[in-house]
Amino acid sequence: MVGQNQRKTFLKAMLYMLPALVIIALFVVWPMFHTLRMSFYEDFNIFNKTGEGFGLSSYIWVLQDPTFHKALLNTFIYAIVTVPVSIMIALAIAILLNSGIRGSKFFQTAYFLPYVTNAIAIGLAFRFIFHSEFGVFNKFLAIFGIDAINWLTDPDWAMPTLCIFGVWSALAFKIVIFLAGLQGIDPQLYQAARIDEAGKWKMFTSITLPQLGPIMAYQFVIATINAFKAYNEVVGLFGDDGPLHSAITMVYYMYDKFYNANKYTIAAASGVIMFLIIMVFTFIQLGMSNRKADQ
Amino acid sequence: MNDSMKIENRWARAFVILLLTLGAIAMLFPFFWMISGSFKTIREITSPDIIWWPEEMQWDNYTTVLTMKTNPFGIYFKNSIIVAVANTVFTLLTTILGAFAFSRLEFKGRDKLFSILLATMMVPSQMYIVTNFITITRMNLYDSLWAQILPYTASVFYIYLLRQFFNQIPDQIYLAAKVDGCSDWKYLWKMMVPNAKSSLVTIGLFNFIASWNAYLWPLMVTGRIEKRVLSIGLKYFASDSGTDYHLMMAGATIVVLPLIVIYLVFQKYIIQGIARGGLKG
Incomplete structure (x- = not known):
């Protein structure tokens, strides 16, 4: 009796989940395995889209390709510049927005719009x-x-221009998160500090920053992941990957190998490499922030 | 407002407002410049002087862009609406059903299955496109609106968000309803969905915006003009007409204006959505 009931609930639950599970299985879970498999094919027929063999030749090809090195370098530069810069500016703006000035509603609308x-x-x-x-x-x-x-046509200026655009686009999201974080800090902490006659800067370093710790870690992780996936910003700004490919990023490289060059296995291998890099960075950052939290 | 962070000094306040105003100008200027440019003549737009606002607003720029033969934004706009609405409706459906099963129906292996689903969120979606492109071609959907809709009709993240909300509704109400002979199906639509209205609005908005802004995937699975959406139109436009910046700005405004309207109307939901769920990507 109980077993039958259980099976009935299971079937019912399956029916409810079916639409979502079918789509997720087909377009999320299957591609994870299939792309991984593709990256190890030795031979790929682009007409019937099937592959054969098992080996590392795609990875070796990607890792020896100077364009991939360029894409990797650019992506790292983009992340190293835009992540800390946008986080610092966003924090400053959020603090100003939270300082109780008049018209702060209007300013919020303006800053969140992008x-x-x-x-x-x-x-x-x-x-x-x-x-x-x-x-x-x-x-x-x-x-x-x-x-x-020549912001857009000089290869030496392409990355700085991309970084400016990247910081501008990334601010809104971070300001929202910081503002929510600041408003969540217990006001009593500041009142206690005021009784101790602590200065504004002292309050910032000894209350605001530590209280924002977990949010800061979250922002770094999300921002880094997003920076590693930069693509739309590049195409939006340059229409392609910049003068002489000077602004090519990892996702752009993958897309280009797949769509323009029809090198499916190369694209798959570069996608897997990108995934691994993102994973490693996420774990390092999470590990660092956890260790800080433990201290 | 956090009282204790208040700045009391009047000069300090003025300075803060000055800083915030400069920052707001930096945030809003690209929008202003895009809209102002969209009304300029070609002479005004390539002028060596700074022209803040055109002498006469060129509404013709918009009619030109909407009806261009090589790049008809009118058709793109219609396609973008169809894709974004269909995407959102289907996503809401699969999300509601999925979240209900994961939050209310007790079945074996539920939590295990849910953690597997959550784990898939770690893989960047850009990695899927190679395989999804092959899948879509095999399904004979290449160059169709369905190709742009179908892969994004379910989302682990939205199921996760809604499940969290569903979990907050006390079990007692569910059990009481069951005793009264209310079926799960009826309970879901009569009780849970109306209660979760604000979560659903937020999910719907984010999904609509994401679909409207999608670029890489629609670019890959479309070829013909008749099946393109707005983002793709902008790309082809920009490469076709090198210096027609007044038309390019009109095209960009057509894409961005609906987003600005949505933002101004639903600001509360969008901000809450970001702040609560950290929605992004």
């Missing part, structure tokens, strides 16, 4: 702003006597 925007569309707007001839940014710099910079 969160919902389309990276391709706003990338086009930045392309227009950064245009070397009639872009408003160069015109603005000209007021201070600074010569026009």
Whole structure:
């Protein structure tokens, strides 16, 4: 009797879960294994899309490809620059927004807006702003006597321009999270500090920062993962991977190998490498923040 | 508002407002410049001077962009709406059903299955596209709207979020309803779904926005003009018409404006959604 009931609930639960499970199995779980398998094929027929053999040749190819080195380097630069910079700016803005000034509702609306925007569309707007001839940014710099910079067409400037755009796009999300974190700090902590006549800076370093610890760790992990997956920002800003591929990222590399060069196994191998890098970084960062929390 | 963080000094306050204003300008300027550019003539847009606002607003830029033969944004707009709405409706359905099973129905292996699902969230979705492209071609869906809808009609993350909310509804209400002879199906739609309205609105909004902004996947699975969505249109537009920045800005505005409207109307839900679930990616 009990067994029959259990089977009945199980069947019912299966029916409820079926739509979600079918889609997730087909488009999430299966691709995980299949992409992994593809990355080890020695031979791949792109017409009937089947492969044969088992070996490391795709990985060796990717790891020896200078374009992949470039993509890897750029992705690291992008992460190392945009993650800390955007976190620091976002924290500063969140603290100002939380300081009880008038009009803070309006400011919040303004600062959160970029969160919902389309990276391709706003990338086009930045392309227009950064245009070397009639872009408003160069015109603005000209007021201070600074010569026009080829933000988008000079290979040496491509990464700095991408990083500026990357920081701008990443701010909104982080400000929201920090603001929520700041508002969650117990006001009594500050009152106690005030009785001790602690200065603003002292309060910041001894109350605000430690209280924001877990949120800070969360922001670093999420921001790093997102930075490693940068793609839309690149295409939005340059239309491709920048002058002389100077702004190519890992995802762009994978997409390019797959879609433009039809090298499916190479794309799969680079995807797996990307996944491994993201995993390693996530664990290092989580490990570091856990150790800090233990102290 | 956290009282104890207040700044009392009047000059300090003025300085904070100044800083925030400068920052807000930096955040909003790209939007302003895009909209202002979308109304300019080609001469105004390539002018060496800074022209803040066009002398006469060129609404024609929009009609041109919407009806261009090589890149008709009117068709793209319709496709984007269809894909985003269909995506959202299906996702909400699979999410509601899935979250209910994982939160209310007690079956063997439930928690194990759920942790396996959660583990899949660690894999970056960019890794799937190679295989999903093959799957979609095998299903004969290449170059269709379905190709853009189907793979995103279920999400582990949204099931996780809604399950959390469902779990907060006390068990007693469920058991009482069962005693009264209320079926699970009826209980879900009459009791749980209306209660979870604000969570569902948030999930729906995030899904709609994500679908509207999707780029890489739609680019891969579409070829013909008739099946393109707006993001893809912008890409082709930008490579077709090198310096027609006034038209490019009109196209970009068409893509961004619905998002701004959604944001202004549903700001509360969106901010709560980010703050609570850390929704991103």
